[in-house]
Each structure stands twice: as C-alpha cells, then as structure tokens.
Amino acid sequence: MSRARSQVQDPRGDVAPRALRSTGLSVSFDGVQALQEIDLELRHREILGLIGPNGAGKSTMTNALTGFTRYSGRLEVDGRDVTGWSPPRLARFGVRRSFQAVRLFHGMSVRENVEVAALGCGLTTSSARRAAEDALAAFDLLQYADAPADSMPYGHERRLGIARAVVAQPRFLLLDEPAAGLNEEESDQLLTQLEAVPQHFDCGVLLIEHDMRLVMGLCHRIHVIDHGRTIAVGTPDQVRADPAVIEAYLGSGSQHA
Ligand SMILES: Nc1ncnc2c1ncn2[C@@H]1O[C@H](COP(=O)(O)OP(=O)(O)OP(=O)(O)O)[C@@H](O)[C@H]1O
Numbered sequence: 583m584s585r586a587r588s589q590v591q592d593p594r595g596d597v598a599p600r601a602l603r604s605t606g607l608s609v610s611f612d613g614v615q616a617l618q619e620i621d622l623e624l625r626h627r628e629i630l631g632l633i634g635p636n637g638a639g640k641s642t643m644t645n646a647l648t649g650f651t652r653y654s655g656r657l658e659v660d661g662r663d664v665t666g667w668s669p670p671r672l673a674r675f676g677v678r679r680s681f682q683a684v685r686l687f688h689g690m691s692v693r694e695n696v697e698v699a700a701l702g703c704g705l706t707t708s709s710a711r712r713a714a715e716d717a718l719a720a721f722d723l724l725q726y727a728d729a730p731a732d733s734m735p736y737g738h739e740r741r742l743g744i745a746r747a748v749v750a751q752p753r754f755l756l757l758d759e760p761a762a763g764l765n766e767e768e769s770d771q772l773l774t775q776l777e778a779v780p781q782h783f784d785c786g787v788l789l790i791e792h793d794m795r796l797v798m799g800l801c802h803r804i805h806v807i808d809h810g811r812t813i814a815v816g817t818p819d820q821v822r823a824d825p826a827v828i829e830a831y832l833g834s835g836s837q838h839a
C-alpha cells in the first residue's frame with residue numbers, strides 16, 4: 583500500500599503537503615446557513631478531529647467533503663480541484679467515509695464483506711483477499727472472518743464497517759462517530775486500532791466524534807466548529823484551553839471538551 587510521495591507539486595512548481603482541503607466552504611438549507619466559509623485541512627497521515635456542539639455542522643461538513651451535499655467554495659484533494667465531484671467519483675479518487683449505521687452485506691461472511699469492498703475498488707481477487715486479511719487483522723476481526731456478518735455483536739460490526747472502508751485504500755478516510763454506542767472498553771480498543779491507521783494504511787483520517795476521551799487521545803489536531811463557523815483549530819491541548827471552545831461547550835450543555 584505505498585503511495586510513496588508525501589507531497590504534491592502544485593501548478594506553480596511549489597511543493598504542497600498532501601491534504602484534503604476546503605476553502606470558503608459554505609452550505610445553506612432553504613436559507614438556513616449550516617456552514618459558513620469553512621477552511622479545513624486534513625493532512626496526509628494525520629488524524630484530525632472535527633468537533634462541535636450538537637447542530638454545529640459536523641455532519642453537513644462530512645457530507646460536503648464526500649460530495650453528498652451541495653456547497654459553495656472549493657474542495658481540493660492532494661492539489662487537485664475536486665469541487666462539485668459526486669460521491670462515487672470522490673470515493674474512486676480516495677475520499678472514503680464510514681457511516682454511523684453500518685450497511686453490511688447480509689448472507690456473507692465477515693471476510694467476504696471486506697473482500698467485496700476491496701474488489702469494488704479494483705483489486706484483483708488475490709490482492710483483495712490479502713488486503714481483506716490485513717484490514718481484518720488491523721481491527722482484531724480475523725478470528726471472526728468466517729462467521730456470518732449479521733451474527734456480529736454491535737462493537738465488532740462497527741469495526742467491520744471501518745475495516746471495509748480502509749481496505750479500499752483511501753487517501754482520506756472520514757469516520758462518522760465510530761465510537762457511538764460502544765462501552766468504555768470497546769472504545770479504548772478502537773482508539774488503539776485507529777491510532778495505527780494513518781501509518782499502516784497510508785491515509786489521513788477525519789474523526790467526527792462526541793466521545794472527547796477518544797478525540798483528545800487520538801487526534802493530532804482538532805478543528806472546532808460552532809453554529810457553522812470555525813471557532814478554533816489546534817492541538818488537543820490548545821483546543822481544550824481555548825476560551826471560545828469552552829464557551830461553546832458550556833453554552834450548549836454538551837459534553838465538555
Ligand atoms: N437536510 C437539512 N435540511 C435543513 N437543515 C438541515 C439539514 N441538515 C442539517 N440541517 C441543519 O444544519 C445545521 C447543522 O446540522 P448538522 O447535522 O450538520 O450538525 P451536527 O454538528 O452534525 O449535529 P449533531 O452533533 O447533533 O449530529 C443544523 O442547524 C441542522 O438543523
């Protein structure tokens with residue numbers, strides 16, 4: 583899985599870091615401004631948290647970055663202008679996401695579910711088998727490989743959803759609340775498994791998550807939005823100490839950052 587170059591040449595000849603980047607990204611629904619002028623940068627091989635109180639615009643941002651919502655502004659992947667691309671086109675170019683509700687292929691085994699995802703992104707049968715094995719191992723699912731996918735307990739099912747996303751060799755992987763519904767022990771296991779993803783699968787990860795333990799423990803940087811606007815970007819320590827972030831969370835009654 584090597585995508586050796588970690589930098590791209592931009593048209594001016596400058597070297598820009600590989601990244602999924604939005605510039606001035608805005609979304610409105612029937613006149614309601616859900617996102618306003620968001621400049622977000624998810625770098626190659628980093629884990630960036632996207633957090634904010636309820637209704638801040640996190641899901642809308644995820645939908646825009648993956649082509650599921652119309653937006654204004656510019657979207658760029660590794661230096662290429664991908665503004666307005668459809669979800670399948672973005673996915674083929676390496677922008678992949680996991681969904682809160684895992685959509686498994688019922689009647690197939692755990693292994694087959696992952697292999698099908700690998701085949702779907704163009705791997706040969708033998709490469710898909712190897713990639714599936716690797717992804718299942720990364721999420722501690724190998725021992726369940728031959729079990730029917732629909733027999734999996736909830737926590738395993740969520741990990742299977744992520745294994746299916748990473749097997750497609752994303753450049754950038756967007757994880758929508760991967761820890762939702764997990765208990766503390768499962769959430770800790772997930773933290774360890776996700777920590778290894780950027781290096782092992784050679785991608786950047788955007789983590790949208792309410793579980794602040796996971797966010798603070800896992801993210802290299804955090805982008806905070808509130809009422810559709812960016813209010814802070816920084817390391818976990820910087821964000822935790824930021825007065826605007828503290829106020830946004832105190833004001834919303836949500837879990838504190
Ligand atoms: N399809 C839609 N039509 C109209 N308004 C919408 C639509 N989707 C989202 N919104 C509005 O956009 C704003 C941002 O919502 P969004 O779901 O993106 O927030 P969020 O940060 O993901 O919230 P939560 O943490 O509760 O999931 C909210 O005011 C929401 O009501």
